[in-house]
Amino acid sequence: LATDPVLIAGNHQQKKWFYGRMNDGDLAAFCLTEPGAGSDVGGLSTRCIRDGSDYILNGTKQFISNGGVAGMYTVFATLDKKRGYKGHCAFMVDRHTPGITIGPPEDKLGIRSSNTTQVIFEDVRVPAKNLLGKEGEGFKICMKTLDLSRAAAASMAVGVAQGAFECAINYSQERTQFGQPICKFQTIQFMLADMAMYVETARLLYQKACSLQDMGLPFTQMSSLAKCWAGDAAMKVATDAVQIYGGYGYSKEYPVEKYFRDAKIMQIFEGTAQVQRMVIANSIIKG
Ligand SMILES: Cc1cc2nc3c(=O)[nH]c(=O)nc-3n(C[C@H](O)[C@H](O)[C@H](O)COP(=O)(O)OP(=O)(O)OC[C@H]3O[C@@H](n4cnc5c(N)ncnc54)[C@H](O)[C@@H]3O)c2cc1C
Structure with missing residues (x-):
């Protein structure tokens, strides 16, 4: 799941970086769901703001499988919630980027051997070269x-x-x-x-x-x-x-x-x- 956005929208360099890291043993996690946006994906509120050659990410992702053990994330965020689906962007994010914190593992009914956590982004700087596809293509x-x-x-x-x-x-x-x-x-x-x-x-x-x-x-x-x-x-x-x-x-x-x-x-x-x-x-x- 986490690797598919790169397969779908990544350029050669992005694929090389992401899959290269996975080849070296990193796990990946797919960060879409938020406390206020589950089935209603269009309602996500994690923000991404362009700042020079970076984007700055702020928001909380909920119920992320591998959240606490992945080295790489694919993250969905919005340029502006008012733009709805058209404001969504997809990013590849290195888990070790400053500003990322992981919540405690969820105490779940089932699939208990699978790690599920919140992933919290606070002023996380992501290089613009990690944007998958173009701005506004995240929902697609x-x-x-x-x-x-x-x-x-x-x-x-x-x-x-x-x-x-x-x-x-x-x-x-x-x-x-x-x-x-x-x-x-x-x-x-x-x-x-x-x-x-x-x-x-x-x-x-x-x-x-x-x-x-x-x-x-x-x-x-x-x-x-x-x-x-x-x-x-x-x-x-x-x-x-x-x-x-x-x-x-x-x-x-x-x-x-x-x-x-x-x-x-x-x-x-x-x-x-x-x-x-x-x-x-x-x-x-x-x-
Ligand atoms: C163990 C686990 C692992 C997960 N892993 C990931 C992950 O790796 N990455 C990730 O991004 N997310 C992950 N999720 C999140 C998961 O995809 C969401 O929980 C799911 O999409 C539902 O969202 P929600 O929990 O907010 O429920 P809600 O969307 O609040 O839904 C609550 C109920 O309302 C129903 N409902 C909602 N909208 C409608 C509608 N329009 N019409 C009819 N019924 C409706 C739903 O079917 C459901 O029964 C995981 C969740 C769990 C529990």
Whole structure:
């Protein structure tokens, strides 16, 4: 996600610098969300002001994955909030630039091994050569980035769903009640059958989004279909996996409670399930 703005809008020198640093072991983080601007990306208020050969950045980014461990950031800011989307700019920022501070790690429900923090910019001087594309192109770069990343987010959700599904299959064959394995009960069988449908359809959707992308065809709608369906599928499958485990599914002794907690974020980050439905509906109506 963090690397895509550079891929989309970076010139040769910018790519060399950013990917060179990553090649040397730096992680990257994508800094878009703010305390007051989540789904409403257009409402971001981190300011960027041109000052000689630099821009000066001020603002707070919220829920940044890798925020505390990345060496490089891609950051979205506005020249003037009144200009709306047209005022947005995208930058590559070195984490060690003076004026950047990192908030404490979020104490999260799931994906707890992923570092999530605020990243705060106070009078941070960023060389103008780190501007990606032109002034005012930030929103376009951001939307293209999210288009690209949604199929990958969907594939993560499929991984969660697949893991929960496999646990549920195994457990249903091992656990006996009323003198037989619980997989002999039709209600359990139907839950497993539904899980198989969710996992396979989610996988096919993200693969279709990727193949459209590879063929150079429009893929925005398919990426959102994949992200939305796979996120919902992960939540549904993980919930049913906990159900198949009964009380043991609620215990940290077994893996499905972790899948259940990890699944929820798939409906939230990189555009919530509601935002995906808005993208899909808009593309259907516009044709
Ligand atoms: C663990 C984690 C990691 C994250 N990583 C990153 C990251 O690396 N970089 C980054 O920039 N951001 C990151 N985010 C932020 C994430 O993308 C946002 O949380 C998400 O986009 C939603 O924004 P919000 O939390 O402000 O919710 P809000 O936008 O306030 O939404 C609240 C609710 O209202 C709904 N809603 C909002 N607008 C509408 C509408 N117009 N119509 C219908 N429903 C609507 C939403 O769907 C949601 O259900 C991360 C978040 C988390 C929790």
